[in-house]
Amino acid sequence: xxxxxxxxxxxxxxxxSLRLSCVASGFRFSDDPMSWVRQxxxxxxxxxxxxxxxxxxxxxxxSVKGRFTxxxxxxxxxxxxxxxxxxxxxxxxxYCARNQYSTTWYFASWGHGTLVTVSS
Amino acid sequence: xxxxxxPPSVSVAPGKTATIxxxxxxxxxxxxxxxxxxxxxxxxxxxxYESIESDRPSGxxxxxxxxxxxxxxxxxxxxxxxxxxxxxxxxVWDSNSDHVFGGGTKLTVL
Numbered sequence: 001x002x003x004x005x006x007x008x009x010x011x012x013x014x015x016x017s018l019r020l021s022c023v024a025s026g027f028r029f030s031d032d033p034m035s036w037v038r039q040x041x042x043x044x045x046x047x048x049x050x051x052x053x054x055x056x057x058x059x060x061x062x063s064v065k066g067r068f069t070x071x072x073x074x075x076x077x078x079x080x081x082x083x084x085x086x087x088x089x090x091x092x093x094x095y096c097a098r099n100q101y102s103t104t105w106y107f108a109s110w111g112h113g114t115l116v117t118v119s120s
Numbered sequence: 121x122x123x124x125x126x127p128p129s130v131s132v133a134p135g136k137t138a139t140i141x142x143x144x145x146x147x148x149x150x151x152x153x154x155x156x157x158x159x160x161x162x163x164x165x166x167x168x169y170e171s172i173e174s175d176r177p178s179g180x181x182x183x184x185x186x187x188x189x190x191x192x193x194x195x196x197x198x199x200x201x202x203x204x205x206x207x208x209x210x211x212v213w214d215s216n217s218d219h220v221f222g223g224g225t226k227l228t229v230l
Contacts (some may be wrong), residue, residue, distance in 0.1 A: 035219070043165065045155075045209050047219035059218050062121070095162060103169045104213040105152040108177070110162040 002026040004096045004111030011117045016086045020114055022079040022096030022107075027109075030054060030074035033099040035107065036081045038092035046092075049081065050099065087116045122214040124222035131228045138197040140225045142210035145191060150212045152193040154186055157224075158206045166196065166208075197227075205229045 008020040020036070035050040049058045049070040058070050067084040079096055093113040100108040125143040130139040142152060155163040167174050167186040174186035184199045197204055210222040 037221075044224040045211075045221040048219065050218070061218065095228075102175075103151040104153075105215070105219065106165065106168045106211065107155070107163070107219075108165055108168075110164070112162050 002098065002109040004040055004098065004109060006096050006114040008110045008117045009094065009114035011119065012035070013120055014086055014088060014118055017082070017084045018116065019082065020081040020083070020094055020096075020116075022111055024027075024077045024079065024096075024098070027098065029072075029077040033105070034050055034072065034079045034097055035097045036068075036070060036079075037095045037107065037110075038090075039095070039113075040089075040092045043092075048094070051079070081115070086116075088118050090116060091118045092116060121205050122212065122217040122220050124210055124212065124220055126210060126222035127206075129226045129228060130197070132197075132198055132200050133230045134202060136200055138200050138204070138227055140195040140197075140208050140210075140227065142193040142195070143191055144193070144212065147193050147212070148189045150214070152186060152188050152230070153211045154195045155182075155209045155211065156204075157209065158204045163209060164190055171215045175226055200227075200229055202229050 003025045006022045027063040031053050033052050034036045036048040051070045067085050095113045096111040098109040131164045139205050151169040153168045154166050157163040165186045185196050185214050207224045209224045
């Protein structure tokens with residue numbers, strides 16, 4: 001069974017930094033691209049960033065380029081998201097998701113999310 | 121950037137068929153995936169495209185199906201049950217925009 005367990009969220013002030021983690025199990029982690037998707041309170045889903053499996057190529061939404069850094073440690077089956085210069089609009093539930101490919105990429109499995117709240 | 125448009129809400133009586141639209145420019149030329157999100161829970165993939173056909177992950181009932189043509193993709197839920205009440209999100213992958221989600225549609229079972 002695929003499991004994704006996020007951690008690292010909390011209440012932070014604008015301008016602060018934090019690192020989110022996602023520990024994966026139940027599949028060959030190093031083979032699959034992974035993503036972070038966030039959901040602001042009462043809003044829809046917003047893709048934030050993705051990273052390749054073995055090649056570790058990274059992609060970012062325009063809204064977070066330059067402030068967010070995605071990375072992975074395949075030896076620890078762990079995905080990370082470093083968030084710098086936090087803004088109030090970064091307040092959201094952050095989901096870790098496993099990407100799979102059929103005709104195009106989709107999000108096959110999701111964690112339960114970790115909540116990031118940015119407020120002064 | 122590519123934009124997907126969904127109505128905020130759709131209502132349906134139990135046992136009837138629900139259709140949830142997802143609009144996008146020439147979306148019929150793209151592959152659309154759908155997710156169900158119940159209150160307080162993470163999204164769950166309910167349909168994805170394999171080759172040219174809509175398919176479902178294991179455990180998702182055959183009542184859920186996707187279709188796509190022109191400027192509208194549609195999630196169809198047949199014989200709707202109370203347990204289908206949830207938010208539904210469409211998603212595409214676009215070479216210019218990467219992953220794009222619609223705003224989500226709340227399905228209410230009357």
